[in-house]
Amino acid sequence: MIVRLPPLAPGLRVGLYGGSFNPAHAGHRHVSRLALRRLALDRVWWLVSPGNPLKDRSHLPEAVRRAEGARAVAADPRIAVTDFEAALGVRYTRETLTWLTDRHPDVRFVWIMGADSLATFHRWRGWREIAARMPFAVIDRPGYTLRAMASPAARALARDRIDEAAAATLADRAPPAWVFLHGPRSSLSSTALRAVQAAPAGVQS
Known part of the structure; x- marks a missing residue:
């Protein structure tokens, strides 16, 4: 099995941003640039997943196709x-993070x-293991601020949150450690974009 990764070097500060990217959009780029700046990262990797186990994957395009579209959207040498x-x-x-670290x-x-994602983090397989494996950053999204901070995972990890x-x-920082980042928020979502793409000609949502 050959697994090709983007270039790496000891000491490099790399943000891992996972998702289906179906499709990738400017909101993903906004989050990545915010993380690069606020977290003082050298790179952000978009991890185009085979599919979210918590979602229906029956109509999900192959990862290689979604990755091609994501590269066109990223448009930043740091991503x-x-x-x-x-x-x-x-x-x-948790399997991905264990393999990488x-x-x-x-x-x-x-x-x-x-x-x-923080709002449903407690439903992820091995979420406590993820928190103990790697520091994580939560980027605010419209409509989720209060729900995320009141979630079971946020409450369970409250003592590990940094200012x-x-x-x-x-x-x-050694995990567990996490931060909630506020700032300009993007309302774009892949779900909404797919709905627009699927709408008949002349129909606006």
Whole structure:
């Protein structure tokens, strides 16, 4: 099995932003640039997943096709798009993070998720293991601020949350450690974009 990763080097600060990217859009780029700036990262990787185990994947295009579209949207040399999870054959985020950190212990990885993901984080397979494996940053999203912070995972990990003013230190911290980042928010979503694309000609949503 050959698994090709974007370039890595010891000490590099890399944000991992996973998702279906079906399709990728400017909101993904906005989140990535916000993370690069606020977390003092060197790179952000878009991990184009084989599919979210919590969602219907019956009509999901192949990862390689979604990755091609994501590369066209990323349009930033600091953002790398990879679909290595499909080649690796993993289904769950904890498997991906374990594989990466075991093989690249000198890279400072940070997991990046939206506030909508934090709201359901307690439903992820091995979510406590993920929090103990790698620092993570939560990016605020419209309509999810309060729901995310009231979620079971946010409450369980409340003592590990760092102040937003210290966000640039997150990659240097031993997990569990996380930060909630506020700022300009994007209302774009892949679900809404798919609905528009599927609408008959002349029909506006």
